[in-house]
Amino acid sequence: MIIKHTCRDTPYVTETGGKAYNLLLLRQAGYSVPDFIVLPVSFFDEVSDVKHNAEQALIEILEALPNTSQFAVRSSAVAEDSSNFSYAGQFKTLLCVEAKNIPAAIAEVYASVNAQHIAAYQSHSGKADLKMAVIVQAMIPATQAGVAFGIDPLSGNEKDFLINAIEGIGEDLVNGSKNADAYTVQAGSIAQQQIAGDTSVLSIQQIKVVSSTLTTLNEFYKHHQDIEFAFVDDKFYLLQSRPVTTTAQPNEAAITWDNSNIIESYPGLTLPLTFSFIEKMYAAVYRQMSSVMGITVGKIKANDAAFDNMLGLLNGRVYYNLNSWYKVLSLLPGYKMNASFMEKMMGVKDKPDINIETGEAGIRDYFDIAYAVTCIIRNVATARKQKDLFISDFNSIYNQFVNKDFARSTLKETLAYYHRFEQLMVTKWKAPLVNDFFAMVYFGSLQKMCVKHMPDEPNTTNHLIASSKDIITTEPIRRLPLLAKLLTQKPELDEALRSGSSEEFLQVLARYKEEQAAFNEYIKDWGERSIAELKLETITYLQQPELLVDILRSYATSGAQPFEANTSIDAERHKAEVQMLQQLKGHAVKKGLFNHVLKQARYFVSNRENLRYYRTKGFGMVRRMMLGIGEQLYKQGYLQHPRDVFYLHLKELDEVAEEQFTSADIQNKVAQRKQDYQLYQSLPLPERVITKGKVDKIVLPQTTSTFTNIKELQGIPCSAGVVHAKVRLLYDATDMNNLNGDIMATYATDPGWVVLFPGAGGIITERGSLLSHAAIVSREMGIPCIVGLTGLMDILKDGDEILMDGATGIVQIIQQSEQ
Structure with missing residues (x-):
């Protein structure tokens, strides 16, 4: 009935399961393994009540494990702990089990073989025999x-x-x-x-x-x-x-993956269609940027591998491939200086150990460098004109597609529209890339100047950049309070907005032409500006206006006022500028250089945020096209739901159009990937991961640490101000409609989060840099902000009373919540 640890003839692994088989081998080899018994696979054959069967075997189990008061009950699936896949942590293990509870524990462990995440793991790892044995082992009083x-x-x-x-x-x-x-x-x-x-x-x-x-x-x-x-x-x-x-394979090069800043744009899990789209876009647009900056076609071609692998998808999460980013940056003059600027812009906390071989420069290289420098200077001089031309071109291209109903087009027609839109966007995306590069360079240069000349005033850079008054991202928080006010002027609308459901409100709104027109106008202008807006699978206000109603309800309830520039921020900006000029008094050249750097930094940083609006609209157009394709594939029987399209890759859509897949093929792919993503949900990764070669299988998470007895955190100060308030932990912007002056804490924010900013007393994030969205917008709004607080979301609890200082980057825990 049972197999004892004293067994000298090792049974087949198909009877004992992988873990028990290994324990028997170890015991026979003389290793000190705590006493145990195995309930073999055959013990559970054709058994309808596992607990009852285990009760019948309890006396035999206890006789085999005498002088033991507590037990460990462990799984031992046939495939478990094998050389192909370990199933580590996937099945149930119960510790410190009392003798009377052993039968129930055996039943619980055995039942874990049927858990949903096991099916996902099995599908991802390959077919495996999941017949289960169970181990009962003596617990030892471990020190x-x-x-x-x-x-x-x-x-x-x-x-x-x-x-x-x-x-x-x-x-x-x-x-x-x-x-x-x-x-x-x-x-x-x-x-x-x-x-x-x-x-x-x-x-x-x-x-x-x-x-x-x-x-x-x-x-x-x-x-x-x-x-x-x-x-x-x-x-x-x-x-x-x-x-x-x-x-990892030792003969492959180590790759450093980091998601410190990209998590701002792609929080949580990102589905395959989005990743296949952005991977392609990053490669194309950064090739274009390199060409614009004077890098020769030959050098770009020679570094195809770097351009094609700037991103990775690890456990369903988007990461930067830092090896590729450093390699691409090394093609430009001033690599070492630019690398440090890039690290700050991307929020890289620890400089990775990446050695980029630049080689000895020959005569040809010096000509190439001179040409690149000339191109960079020309781009600085023409950046403003490039921006205006880009906006004009973007609107012209966008308007060609904005009124099309992609769900009514054929699959091939919509794919043709997509490829045309993609090609036009890629070839016209010069200005945002040039702007981002110079935002990185000029902001980094300004920061170095401030540290050098005003070392005792660490917030000088933030003061100098704040209050630009031209950041388009703040437009929603100007318009939404006005829209909320308009909607509450009519008693019926006011009642529906405050008390009814979002669906009921929209039904009432349809009876008021002026108010509905204002609502629809906002959707038209800003309907794609929502949380996680760069993930194609995100449901935006355009697709689901009810989400906007929830935001308007919070504005109406709180009486939020339209955002207006803060005069105190203007004063701090002016003061910081006067102080820096005073430090440079008598140094005409340095003063002139400072004025140039300051002017350019202000322009490029503001436009870094502003040009994101067009990226939002561009991604929104692609989203509409993909939703249209999803509808077409659903009608043709390829998908069980239109939104399943987001589990496919771009290339697969073209292959479906060419009839290279059957409907069964596509449905199987979607089902398998859905299972993968169920598994990924329970397999988070740290912000820095190092692998050998590019990862295409599950990367198991490193052991996570729990932070204890921490009373103070240090992050990157972004916007000055001291706030003493309760903290609200937001894992998603939909978690909270109104903050009521509490301090908002989250992993990272994208532009869609701006609708929550007016209600926040302060903003703190676990990830980010001085050029992150939260940093730029909070400076503009005068909201105290700190980013890059390592472990923030693990250390703080919802409702903790904290003191944050946006000038020093310090967060102190004053009183912990009882939650």
């Missing part, structure tokens, strides 16, 4: 526990053993509820260590024991191992060992 890898799974370095350890049982490490000590061991010696507490969890001798065990296990299995271990004082126990399944 220390941890996990360890016999190779660095992210870098592929075989010389590095990674060890994480905490005090107590290992479950607290796996689920992230305790901070872990982290050790990197090379040849038995500690190469690096990060201690979470006051003293090291493991002694040097214990670290050597773990390292030695990894060495012997690697040799024993002929494969690098991932182990869980525990110590009872100095007695070592091996709890499990499985192959490392996500090891």
Whole structure:
């Protein structure tokens, strides 16, 4: 009935499951594995009531594990802990189970094989036998526990053993509820260590024991191992060992992925259609920018790989490929200076270890550099004219498509419209790219000047850039309060807006021509400016006007007033400028250079935000086209729902039009990707990930840390002001319609979040830089703002009372919420 740990003839893995099979091998090889029994796969065959069956076996289980008061009940699927995929953390494990509760625990663990996320993992990893055995193991009173890898799974370095350890049982490490000590061991010696507490969890001798065990296990299995271990004082126990399944290939170059700033535009999960679109756009427009900046066709062609791989999609999340970004930037003159500016603009917190080989410069290279410098100077001189021409061209192209009903066109017609629109946009996108480059350069230069001449006034740069009065992003918060006021002038509309549902309000609104015209005019102008507007799958106000009604309701309820320029910001701006000029008194050349840099920085930073409006409209047009294609594919039987189109790639749409796929092929692709994304939802990644080669499979998340006893956070100060208030954690802008003066805290914001800014007493974000949307708009509005607060959303709790200082970037926790 049961298999005991003392078994000398190892059963087949198809009976024991992968984890139990490994434990039996380890026990036979002499490793110190806590006593256990296995309920084999056959135990569960044709059993309708697993708990009842386990109750019948309880006496035999307890006899096999005497002198034990608590037990661990673990899964052991046939495919689990195999060399192809580990299913690590996917099935249920129950610890500290009392003897009387063992049958219920067995039933619960066995049932976990049918969880939805398991189906997603299985689909992503490949077909696998998911028949389940269950392990019941004696719990040991661990004084220390941890996990360890016999190779660095992210870098592929075989010389590095990674060890994480905490005090107590290992479950607290796996689920992230305790901070872990982290050790990197090379040849038995500690190469690096990060201690979470006051003293090291493991002694040097214990670290050597773990390292030695990894060495012997690697040799024993002929494969690098991932182990869980525990110590009872100095007695070592091996709890499990499985192959490392996500090891990078050592012969491939390391790639540094970072999403510090791009999360602002692509928060959370991004679906395949959006990624295939933006990956193509980034490659095309940055090739164009390089050409505009004077980089020769030959050099651009020679760096195709860098341009084609500027982005990555890891676990459904968009990342910058920093290797490619640095490589593309190195093609321009002044690489080292520009690299530091780029890091600040992109919010890169830690400079990556990326070595760009520029080679020895020959005579031809000097001519190329001279030509590039000439092009850069010419672009600076013509930037304003380029912007005006771009806006004119954009509107001309946009208006060719704006009135088309893509749902009524054929698939091939809509795809033709898309490719034409795409080509026109790519070839006309020069001005925004040039503007972004010079915003980076001039803002970085201004910041260096301020630090050099006014080192004791760290907020000088922010004051100098603020109050430009020409940022188009603030237009919604001028118009929406006026629209809300208009809609509340008529009693019936006022009642419907304040008390009715959004759908009911729109029905009432249809009876008021003037008010409906004003509502529709806003939708026409700003209907695509919504949260996560650059994700094609996002439902905007244009597609669902009810979302705008929710915003208007909050404005009407709070009595929000139209945004107006803050005179105190003007005063700070003028004061900062006078102070800088005073520092440069008597230095005519430096003064002239400062005035030039300041003027250009103000212009390019403002227009960085303004030109995003046209990007919003361009993406909105593509969204409309893709929704039209989704409707067509749904009618033709290719999709079960029109919005399933967002699970396909652009290339696949063209292939469908050419009849290269059947409807079954497409529906299977969509179903598989939906399962993948269910899995990705539970597999977050840190903002910095290093892999060997480009990732096309699941990248398992690194062990996450939980922050404890932290009372103060330091971020990047963006807009001065001290605010003492409660904090509201927003995971999505739809979480809260009215902040009522509370401090808004979130991961990052995009331009669509601006409708919430008027109600915020202050703004703090986990990600971002001085050129992030939150930074630029909060400076314009005079709202205190801090970005780049590492761990913000883990450390703070909704309702915490905090004190933020937008001038220093410091957030203090005054009183923690009882939540």
